[in-house]
Amino acid sequence: MNDARSSLARRGFLIATGATALAFTAACGTGTTIPDAKNAAEGAPKQGGRLRAAFAGGGANETLDPHAANLFVDAARAKALFDKLADFGADLAAVPRLAEKWEPNDALDTWKITLRKAAFHDGKPLTAEDVLYSYRRIADPKGTFRAKASLEPIDLDASRALDPSTVEFKLKRPYAEFPNVLAAFGAYIVPKDATAFDKPIGSGPFSFVSFKPGSSLVVKRNDAYWEGAPHLDELEFVVASEESARVSALLGGQVEYAHELNPATARTHEGKGKIEIVRLPGSAMQGFVMKTDRPPFNDPRVRQAFFLIADRKELVDGALSGAGDIGNDLFGKGYQYYPAGLPQRTQDLDKARALLKEAGAEGLKVTLDTAPAATGFVEAAGIFKEQAAKAGVTVEIKVGNKDTYWKDILNNGTFASYRSGAMPIESHISQRLLTGSTTNATKWQHKDFDDLYQQAQSTRDVTQRGALYERMQRRLYDEGGFLIWGFADWIIATAPTVHGVSKQAPANTLDWARFDKIWLA
Known part of the structure; x- marks a missing residue:
């Protein structure tokens, strides 16, 4: 067995030394947070106090049902109150949480999950029946829970509890990356038969005190938490939907933690001493999508020309105010299985013109769909328009409705702004790049x-599987439809009294919004 928190070498794709079996055990009583120099200098964590954290909210219809989580505030509140079987580390590899270990059969279509000793806030022990109930609730065809698609590979009718602490999941097909399902967004474990979440009972580090939808949630320390009690006495989630309101509340002392700042705001306040700016690298992929099934992008030479038109540093500096890293037309820079050895693509306008001429696309005109649906979208579109003009390409920018943008561009148009949050590279491939991907x-x-992906999921050896992922990504690098120009930092801000905030974890990974590891001093 391999310790899931043992060192994994980041060499293009991460390989557990000598790993041929896919059985993992969790370290007991420790988190995955890596102390940085600042936190090490702060000394031992201090106990007590209430931290107030400001997030954008969802209005009066907010719920504490963890399976209904969609917004960042939903995810942060769910993480405080509940647990998943696994979560994603900073490299987007799954690490155990309520699952103490997982073991597949030789065919990789049956996985045995051993649960750790943990209890819900009412003192009842976590059992295999709670896990099966939670997953069946999420997967209910009548429901609309976001994690439903992630659970699709599981045959829940055939899955069963072997004993109170062991679940056997039967899968519909071999799936070597099944731990990614256990860590999926919203795949929280709730008590068997739980249906009401007005006063939720979870197994997380904090327990419920009070909730006012669209306004505030107050939780308190769970002294019996399996991973050790939080440092804080209480935690309050405060809703402030406008970024300016969150920053003003932080500067005014009404909150100690403000989530989701834009780069310009961060630059204004960074280094001034009033607040601390924390940048979480690799949190969001930024780019454009080219539809490969229709002109002009059904010709791979046109796609390759567009790869070469992009000046990535100019896009990161201009659209993200420098708050990020340049991309290389592949998702997941720094994540497990990322092929870091591929040459960094740079702007080459002469070669781009030559490719367009070869494709019979000289004087090309294209429409670029965009909208203020994410930070930097409209700005990046304008920058790329100017870059394309230097290669003889006319880009007409069409600004759409930010509320319907993602639905609008999924099947319509030919060229559009795109963004993605953190997820495993395998999930990116399965959800977005297979013939049947939704x-x-x-x-x-x-x-x-598609066949290479299925071969990877039937490959037990992690080194061999990594080689298959690299073959797929090399193909995408050469002729795919994602022009990925950057990876944006996720930016939060805290009062100087707040300590223990992880600075390595992309948004939506285990150590993001990890309030049980934070303390006040």
Whole structure:
């Protein structure tokens, strides 16, 4: 067995030394947070106090049902009150949480999950029946829970509890990356038969005190938490939907933690001493999608030309105010299985013109769909328009409705702004790049590519599986439909009294919004 928190070498793709079996055990009583120099200098954590954290909210219809989580505030509140079987580390590899270990059969279509000793806030022990109930609730065809799609590979009718602490999941097909399902967004474990969440009972580090939808949630320390009690006495989530309101509340002392700042705001306050700016690298992929099933992007030479038109540093500096890293037309920079050895693509306008001429696309005119649906979208569109003009390409920018943008661009148009939060590279491939993927915005549909993915999921050895992922990504690098120009930092701000905030974890990973590890001094 391999310790899931043992060192993994980041060499293009991460390989557990000597790993041929996919059985993992969790370290007991420790989190995955890596202390940085600042936190090490702060000394031992201090106990007590209430931290107030400001997030954008969802209005009066907010719920504490963890399976209904969609917004960042939903995820942060769910993380405080509940647990998942696994979560994602900073490299987006799954690490155990309520699952103490997981073991597949030889065919990789049956997985045995051993639960750790943990209890819900009412003192009842966590059992295999709670896990099965939670997953069946999420997967209910009548429901609309976001994690439903992630659980699709599981045959829940055939899955069973072997004993109170062991779940056997039967899968519909081999799936070597099944731990990614256990860590999926919203896949929280609730007590068996739980249906009401007005006063939720979870197994998380904090327990419920009070909730006012659209306004505030107050929780208190769970002294019996399996991973050790939080440092804080209480935690309050405060809703402030406008960024300016969150920053003003932080500067005015009404809160100690403000989530989601834009780069310009962060630059204004960074280094001034009043608040601390924390940048979480690799949190959001930024780019454009080219639909590979229709002109002009059905010609791979046109796609390759557009790769070479992009000046990535100019896009990161201009659209993200420098708060990020340049991309290389592949998702997941720094994540497990990322092929870091591929050459960094740079702007080459002469070669771009030559490719367009070869494709018979000289004087090309294209429409670029965008909207203020994410930070930097409209700005990046304007920058790329100017870059394209230097290669003889006319880009007409069409600004759409931010509320319907993602639905609008999924099947319509040919060229559009795109963004993605953190997820494993395997999930990105399965959800967006297979012939049957439901969010295939580039319309990349190739049977041989699908077959490589299925071969990877049937491959037990992690080194061999990593080699298959690299083959798929090299193909995408050469002729895919994602022009990925950057990876944006996720930015939060805290009062100087707040300590223990992880600075390595992308948004939506285990150590993001990890309030049980934070303390006040």
